[in-house]
Amino acid sequence: MKFAFVCFLLITAFIFFLVRSADASIHFYDRDPFREVGNAYLVFGGSEGALASRTTSPLTSASSVHDGRSYIRFENITFSRSKAAADKHSDMEQFTGLIQVVIFEASDRDNIGGSAYGGQRSICCTPDLAKLEDCKQGEVIRIPSATDVRWPVVLNIHFQGAELSSQMKDQEVFITKTGMYNLFFISCDQTHKGMTMSGKTFWKNPDGYLPGRMAPLMKFYVVMCLAYLLLSIIWLSQYIRFWNDILQLQHCIAVVIGLSLFEVILWYFEYANLNNTGIRPVGITTWVVTVGSIRKTLSRLLILSVSMGFGVVRPTLGGITTKVLLIGLTYFVATELLNITEYVGTINDVAGRARVFLVLPNAFLDAFLILWIFTSLSKTLEQLQAKRSTVKLEIYKKFSNALAGAVFLSVVWIGYEVCLFFFTFFFYIILIDLFV
Template sequence: MLRRLNSVTAFLPLSLLLLCLRIEASVHEYTGERFVSKGNAFVVHGGSEGLYASIPNLNESSPPDSFIRFEKIIFQRPGEISNISSGSIHAIVFEVDDRETIGGSAYGGQRAVCCTADLAKLGVCTQGQIIHRPSTYNPGWPQVFGVSFDVDKVETILPPRSIQITKSGMYNMYFIYCDPNLKDVIVKGKTIWKNPTGYLPGRMAPLMNFYGFMSLGFVVLGIFWFSQYARHWREVLPLQNCATLLITLGMFEMALWYFDYAEFNETGVRPTGITVWAVTFGTVKRTVSWLIILMVSMGYGVVRPTLGGLTSKVLMLGTTFFVASEVLELVENVGAVSDLSGKARLFFVLPVAILDAFFILWIFTSLSSTLNKLQVLCSSFMCSCFVLTY
């Protein structure tokens, strides 16, 4: 029975070859993000995503189907500095190949985004303004536009604008200002990044198709497994009950991830509830998988009926791994709409990596000990049963 199931599961990764790789986009909301100092500029990162070029449309009056749209972008400053006018706050959108067109340096020194006195003397820019040059690869790019504060005004609104994407690539957007007199400025509003096929970011776009095929694969595997399970129910081993649990968890995980990405693709907003459930089912499945492999390597279900005094240690390791993995996956997936992972994720990767290494070390140590014990006992039948099960 196990051999048949192994032959079926071996073909599941082939579903990856059927994926249709597309690049899509999402909605970015800004709820009071503060500008932070980066070199001689003050910056808010607005988003970074892979975007696909608009499909040619014979009807010129039709709106573009691939674009970045600015909606109700509001900049706010404290009231105590509202009695002065200010330099402009700019929105900059550029494709990754054009990143060298933003900023510059005088005499090969440190690269600056805002024009310095030395660069102004060279006549390449106006002091206090953002340095940018036209792209040689993409005419009309980078896109730079802005707005300034009027005297006695604490708010200024960026005029609505829609930028059509005419070239496929990785696009970045920043809000930047150079005026050091502006302090504690925040930005509110949203930008909509969209492609012809939906709102999914480029990094996530293939995953919707992937989880769709994997859901179908798990359904086929489940039908086969449960039919064999019902047919041979008198001969089922305890470990095969665990395999049944894993298949069930896999079905739910794949289906939930598919619905998560399908909803995201349709609305541009990540459905938090579905994402949390998908993450939880996936984490439970990985934890149970590690524990099953560990128990088998210890000989459970084949050469020993229980784990004895190791039960509490195994459960403690499994619980710790579940908590660490759940936190990591929640941080990485819940509410994530950008193609770039945050630096905070690195902090949560380390505990999971250490626990993975501990599982691997314990598994191989236990496996070696179990095989040596079987050889000492000269139990060829038990050894063959153990190898077959493993």
């Protein structure tokens, strides 16, 4: 009865979160400084995957989350320059400083900036480039896209007179093509050194506000929750039925299944919260990734222990226990650091340098564990064959086949992850080459 009540609460929570509306994927800027890059000053505004709008009708107050519109909305964007920069102008002057908002899709990255006579690439138009690129000196070099001359989008904001601050008009830029979009705030004015900006941008997809990389995961975790819930019910029924014959290993399996169910539920709620608020609370996301790291560590140690014959061939691991616990602790720390870097407070779809390099030790530990597991499994099979333990040998052969199949699927998944890793890595390098 107690378990059935818990299931009822979980299903009710799912329905509650599914019917709630969402607000935005929000990027906040709090006095972010413009840093000098080549002949420009810039602030990175964000990078997300976005689907093309399914409608061209204007945005209204009655527009809903699933209105088919995809856009980036600017709200309360304020630029503040130094008093020294403002004092160089009089109150009677009209435009005394230009800031440009640049939005471009990944395939159009070469349409921003230019190079005179094969020299270093410049973001801002120089006298030489003004002749070659037909650009306006002191502004960002923009070459119209071959597919849509309106892109890349460049919005202009001006300081007036001797004002210390300038506010951008709240507006939306609609996404007309599916792709990875990047946002930069750029100034070509050398007097704007030390300038800062504040405000926020809302990034919306046609069917919600989750970033493109995360949007499909909500439905995925609903399916996973139901799958683990079904597995938990089946396991619990067998657990109760054969209670008197339960092995210590089966208690560990029950813990891993329970953690897996808890993890996917937390992940769904985390994405639902992000979808509804546009913010990833550090505390909630840290708890989610920690539960996931514990689950991954325990499941690997459990498979390693079974491969060594623990609970079936030998009652304890003996002197090797310390090594198993040490590799488990190392794997937990590596996984926790990777997951915190990848998920905690992260909205952008482009991975940072830290995530790129933390993938490598995690992958090395996974490979080491797989090698140790199969080496231990081979020794255990030899021992069972020597002792002629037919029943246990048959069980371990089935376990070996299942493990080999799981490893094969893991290798396929790792291949996909590696391809995705290198795509992300090179895209990140391209951005660095263009703007750093």
